[in-house]
Amino acid sequence: MEEKTKSLPTDLRMEANPPPRLLRVLTVVTILGFAGTLALGLKVAGTDIQQGEIQRIFYIHMPSFFGAFTAFGLTVVGGVIYLARKSERWDRIALAGVEVGLAFSLINLLTGSIWARPIWNTWWTWDPRLTSAAIMCLTYAAYLMLRAGIDDPGKRRAFMSVYGILAFVTVLITLFIIRIVPETIHPVIVGASPQNAQGGFEATSGVVIALVPSLLLWLTLMPITIIWHRVRLEARIEKLHQLKLQALSE
Amino acid sequence: MMMKPAITTVALLCALWTICIVSAEDGEENMTPYFQSRAFNVPILAGWGDQSGEDFAQFQLAEAEATIRAAIVPTDDIIAAVGAELSDAFEIEVGQPSFQGKVNLADGTWSVLIYDYGDATTASVMARLAAAGTVVISFVEQDPAARTALLIMAQTDDALDDPTPEIAIAVESIAGVSLSELNRAESIRLPSGEWTVYTGASMSAMGMVFGNDSYVALREGAPGDLAALADAYNRTLLGFFITPDNSHYLALGLAVVFVVFGALVGSLFWRERSLRKELALLAQLAGEDG
Numbered sequence: 001m002e003e004k005t006k007s008l009p010t011d012l013r014m015e016a017n018p019p020p021r022l023l024r025v026l027t028v029v030t031i032l033g034f035a036g037t038l039a040l041g042l043k044v045a046g047t048d049i050q051q052g053e054i055q056r057i058f059y060i061h062m063p064s065f066f067g068a069f070t071a072f073g074l075t076v077v078g079g080v081i082y083l084a085r086k087s088e089r090w091d092r093i094a095l096a097g098v099e100v101g102l103a104f105s106l107i108n109l110l111t112g113s114i115w116a117r118p119i120w121n122t123w124w125t126w127d128p129r130l131t132s133a134a135i136m137c138l139t140y141a142a143y144l145m146l147r148a149g150i151d152d153p154g155k156r157r158a159f160m161s162v163y164g165i166l167a168f169v170t171v172l173i174t175l176f177i178i179r180i181v182p183e184t185i186h187p188v189i190v191g192a193s194p195q196n197a198q199g200g201f202e203a204t205s206g207v208v209i210a211l212v213p214s215l216l217l218w219l220t221l222m223p224i225t226i227i228w229h230r231v232r233l234e235a236r237i238e239k240l241h242q243l244k245l246q247a248l249s250e
Numbered sequence: 251m252m253m254k255p256a257i258t259t260v261a262l263l264c265a266l267w268t269i270c271i272v273s274a275e276d277g278e279e280n281m282t283p284y285f286q287s288r289a290f291n292v293p294i295l296a297g298w299g300d301q302s303g304e305d306f307a308q309f310q311l312a313e314a315e316a317t318i319r320a321a322i323v324p325t326d327d328i329i330a331a332v333g334a335e336l337s338d339a340f341e342i343e344v345g346q347p348s349f350q351g352k353v354n355l356a357d358g359t360w361s362v363l364i365y366d367y368g369d370a371t372t373a374s375v376m377a378r379l380a381a382a383g384t385v386v387i388s389f390v391e392q393d394p395a396a397r398t399a400l401l402i403m404a405q406t407d408d409a410l411d412d413p414t415p416e417i418a419i420a421v422e423s424i425a426g427v428s429l430s431e432l433n434r435a436e437s438i439r440l441p442s443g444e445w446t447v448y449t450g451a452s453m454s455a456m457g458m459v460f461g462n463d464s465y466v467a468l469r470e471g472a473p474g475d476l477a478a479l480a481d482a483y484n485r486t487l488l489g490f491f492i493t494p495d496n497s498h499y500l501a502l503g504l505a506v507v508f509v510v511f512g513a514l515v516g517s518l519f520w521r522e523r524s525l526r527k528e529l530a531l532l533a534q535l536a537g538e539d540g
Contacts (some may be wrong), residue, residue, distance in 0.1 A: 088527040
């Protein structure tokens with residue numbers, strides 16, 4: 001393959017353009033961090049005496065939403081900067097944010113549903129938080145479908161930038177709905193809510209030791225590392241597409 | 251140049267984590283202490299000696315010669331389980347109970363058994379079937395000065411907010427005394443609730459309505475520490491619960507996380523592979539043209 005591809009632009013060849021050192025370090029730290037936070041949640045945190053072992057899924061369920069928040073937030077940043085500067089790099093970041101955020105929100109939705117089965121005795125209920133989270137997932141799934149359906153690259157990037165910015169409303173609604181709508185059975189963990197007017201955060205130190213590192217990992221390292229890999233791949237896919245068009249025109 | 255912001259970020263994260271742990275430990279002070287085993291949980295009785303082991307909870311009030319114990323016996327035969335538990339823990343050989351009944355509580359149907367050994371030892375037992383065997387919660391009192399019996403009975407009329415009918419049944423069926431021989435005393439308020447009290451020359455009785463059931467406590471002679479014993483047994487019964495075994499749902503949840511991650515990372519690898527193949531094809535075509 002090396003022989004065959006050496007006549008092509010160097011930035012398309014993986015061998016000639018390996019991931020930067022910082023990205024490699026981030027990847028290793030993220031994998032180790034994920035393993036470490038899993039161990040904290042499964043071994044260090046005590047068993048919840050009322051909910052049993054299934055409560056441990058909380059150490060992934062809640063952080064995965066915040067990971068999605070970071071990823072979708074980067075889509076907003078990418079969209080805004082693309083619209084201002086028309087720089088393709090920021091459009092790639094916006095796209096990568098949606099893909100990674102959608103995967104994280106699926107993890108959030110599915111782990112929540114699995115938790116609900118033994119605790120609420122149902123896989124799903126049309127609770128305001130669950131409904132808004134499902135709408136959020138569908139909104140971002142529609143982003144990917146719409147993006148694939150627009151041929152003109154300029155129009156596609158501009159339209160999807162606007163869509164990505166507006167879609168973030170669903171993330172904010174999902175985040176705050178349990179503090180606004182009183183008819184929810186979704187637990188409110190931190191702070192005041194219509195169900196828990198006094199607020200606060202009462203947890204054993206085992207819960208905090210498992211939750212905080214997991215939250216920090218999913219909020220920062222995990223989305224950023226995967227998005228970076230995805231952005232690099234997208235840049236090379238776009239270059240390849242240009243080469244194909246060039247070859248066809250010749 | 252990159253070191254300064256990195257050190258600052260790490261320091262801030264450490265500070266945040268410390269604040270969270272300290273505030274969590276503050277919160278722990280307000281929580282009711284619980285005995286936790288792999289199978290069940292009961293509140294730890296303040297002021298009682300804790301003699302609990304790995305698989306059983308046991309609290310003793312030495313001055314009353316009273317012990318409250320909770321355990322799960324691995325058999326589905328309730329009478330056999332109660333016999334094994336009283337024999338192993340208190341060296342009491344079980345005969346015929348002086349009272350036997352059943353009561354439906356929120357977590358299932360419990361058998362209520364009272365044993366009177368005539369040598370100053372009484373055992374009040376609540377037992378029910380669970381997935382791991384039979385739950386046995388026993389109150390054993392060995393004070394030669396007075397016999398004590400603690401039990402729960404379904405209300406004969408659940409519209410009443412008064413345990414008197416159940417107290418009457420209990421004193422007559424367990425002690426053979428008519429309630430008319432006792433005088434109604436002033437009610438007392440305990441942490442578990444408001445208790446109705448009857449006293450007489452031969453015995454004392456207390457009762458409290460909770461839901462559609464009445465908690466009843468009987469004792470020979472003056473009430474003495476009956477209120478403290480009844481309150482402790484009541485708190486043990488109300489606070490007892492079995493931790494559900496739902497580890498298979500946790501396994502399913504983790505499997506789903508790995509499948510979604512696998513799909514995400516796998517799609518990156520798959521697209522990378524396709525990219526390389528297309529590059530090779532393009533290079534081949536370019537070579538042929540050349």
